[in-house]
Amino acid sequence: DESPGRYKVRDLSLAVAGRHQIRLAEHEMPGLMALRAEYGAAQPLAGARIAGSIHMTVQTAVLIETLTALGADVRWASCNIFSTQDEAAAAVAVGPDGTPAAPTGVPVFAWKGETLAEYWECTEQILAWPGDVRPNMILDDGGDATLLVHRGVEVEAAGAVPSDIAPGEPGYAEEANVVLAVLRRSLAADAGRWTAIAAEIVGVTEETTTGVHRLYQLAEAGQLLFPAINVNDSVTKSKFDNKYGIRHSLPDGLNRATDTLMGGKVALVAGYGDVGKGAAEALRGQGARVVISEVDPICALQAVMDGYEVARVDDVVGAADFVITTTGNRDVVTAVHLAAMKDKAIVGNIGHFDNEIDIAGLAATPGVVRVEIKPQVHEWTFPDGHSVILLSEGRLLNLGNATGHPSFVMSTSFTNQVIAQIELFTRRAEYPTGVHRLPKVLDEKVARLHLAALGVQLTELTKTQAEYLGVDPAGPYKPDHYRY
Numbered sequence: 050d051e052s053p054g055r056y057k058v059r060d061l062s063l064a065v066a067g068r069h070q071i072r073l074a075e076h077e078m079p080g081l082m083a084l085r086a087e088y089g090a091a092q093p094l095a096g097a098r099i100a101g102s103i104h105m106t107v108q109t110a111v112l113i114e115t116l117t118a119l120g121a122d123v124r125w126a127s128c129n130i131f132s133t134q135d136e137a138a139a140a141v142a143v144g145p146d147g148t149p150a151a152p153t154g155v156p157v158f159a160w161k162g163e164t165l166a167e168y169w170e171c172t173e174q175i176l177a178w179p180g181d182v183r184p185n186m187i188l189d190d191g192g193d194a195t196l197l198v199h200r201g202v203e204v205e206a207a208g209a210v211p212s213d214i215a216p217g218e219p220g221y222a223e224e225a226n227v228v229l230a231v232l233r234r235s236l237a238a239d240a241g242r243w244t245a246i247a248a249e250i251v252g253v254t255e256e257t258t259t260g261v262h263r264l265y266q267l268a269e270a271g272q273l274l275f276p277a278i279n280v281n282d283s284v285t286k287s288k289f290d291n292k293y294g295i296r297h298s299l300p301d302g303l304n305r306a307t308d309t310l311m312g313g314k315v316a317l318v319a320g321y322g323d324v325g326k327g328a329a330e331a332l333r334g335q336g337a338r339v340v341i342s343e344v345d346p347i348c349a350l351q352a353v354m355d356g357y358e359v360a361r362v363d364d365v366v367g368a369a370d371f372v373i374t375t376t377g378n379r380d381v382v383t384a385v386h387l388a389a390m391k392d393k394a395i396v397g398n399i400g401h402f403d404n405e406i407d408i409a410g411l412a413a414t415p416g417v418v419r420v421e422i423k424p425q426v427h428e429w430t431f432p433d434g435h436s437v438i439l440l441s442e443g444r445l446l447n448l449g450n451a452t453g454h455p456s457f458v459m460s461t462s463f464t465n466q467v468i469a470q471i472e473l474f475t476r477r478a479e480y481p482t483g484v485h486r487l488p489k490v491l492d493e494k495v496a497r498l499h500l501a502a503l504g505v506q507l508t509e510l511t512k513t514q515a516e517y518l519g520v521d522p523a524g525p526y527k528p529d530h531y532r533y
């Protein structure tokens with residue numbers, strides 16, 4: 050279903066089902082609904098033109114409609130080829146007041162099962178506003194929209210796009226060449242397009258660990274073109290979404306993909322950061338025997354103190370029934386590891402990109418055969434007859450095989466996102482080019498909004514207690530270096 054430049058989704062008739070789910074999600078997203086009540090009249094995002102790239106789920110639909118309720122114009126794409134919920138995308142495109150025959154919603158460019166070329170076209174679409182209009186804000190998850198603008202400016206400055214990287218050459222990745230193709234096409238059509246877009250961007254708010262990592266790298270290299278707010282490192286984001294969200298959505302993905310009992314099995318989790326902690330807790334909760342691998346001695350010590358075995362992937366990979374990567378790093382599970390696994394071992398990644406598990410190396414293993422069990426579930430059989438079950442082709446399995454985190458925890462993340470958009474858009478002098486975090490008092494505000502919804506009574510400091518601790522009774526309650 051397509052109308053050029055307006056939207057591109059799987060099927061607008063799914064909008065009715067999507068709208069019902071959005072309505073139920075609103076009930077579970079008290080932070081976002083509170084922001085609508087607090088800021089709806091003031092319209093702080095009037096004039097904001099937000100290019101948004103986050104998994105196009107039901108929860109994201111509530112985020113998008115909160116941004117528009119606060120006055121923003123929005124265009125949206127998913128930040129992963131498998132993570133769109135088609136009914137949510139349809140409902141957002143149709144809009145709360147539109148019909149599939151006469152959609153009045155937000156231009157969405159997302160469907161489940163995009164090719165890489167389609168994925169980058171969708172990312173380009175959210176930055177290509179009609180006529181002479183350009184976006185002035187980015188809301189990103191993993192940094193692909195931000196990357197496209199930065200790469201575009203780079204090639205426009207050089208006046209040329211580098212040639213494709215051949216398979217076997219250093220840096221080769223199918224996706225890198227797809228991006229080069231987009232840039233080549235856009236340079237031929239308009240050699241100043243990305244520079245003009247970058248000049249108008251007030252800033253970006255970034256959702257995830259991997260995207261934040263990219264932003265700090267750009268800033269350190271002196272290449273960051275506009276201010277950024279690191280939403281991930283709000284305490285009410287990474288210590289909640291990354292941990293409790295994963296605790297819910299990892300077993301959800303494993304169950305929907307394979308329905309294999311976890312109890313009694315050996316589960317190897319690579320990485321014991323926020324995501325790894327949630328993953329390990331979920332697997333242990335199901336009765337799995339969990340083994341952690343870590344490179345950071347602090348996280349390894351935490352894992353062992355929490356009662357997990359800690360070992361190297363090399364040493365235990367042959368014993369694991371489940372292998373889950375959560376590192377945000379590359380080459381954590383290699384083709385050699387995959388070949389050494391137990392028969393029917395279930396392998397999946399929940400970190401942001403698909404380079405944690407070496408799928409290309411697996412595909413290049415002589416004699417290996419791939420069979421699709423169902424979409425996003427593949428059995429790879431080795432010449433000796435044993436096989437591994439690979440989920441979502443190595444892309445984040447909680448969104449590829451299930452529907453990602455539940456609404457309540459996404460409300461904590463997305464309340465930070467909306468506050469960050471308001472901060473950047475309305476208080477520009479406070480946020481020069483560089484990577485910033487939200488002030489702690491706003492982090493505490495996000496928590497407060499969600500506590501109230503759970504009926505929790507917070508204890509209030511007396512004046513004497515507050516003076517004794519040297520804090521304001523209204524917060525913030527902790528110094529910035531406190532780690533929670």
Ligand code: NAI
Nearest residue numbers: 257258259320322323324342343344345376377378400401
């Ligand atoms: P983190 O930095 O807290 O944790 C990653 C951990 O992996 C670190 O402790 C690090 O020492 C460890 N690590 C790095 N290389 C390793 C290796 N070779 N072997 C073993 N351990 C290794 O990051 P966080 O917040 O846990 O995020 C991890 C990834 O998950 C990121 O890519 C992030 O963007 C993504 N993410 C995915 C979500 C989802 O819904 N699927 C939700 C939130 C984050």
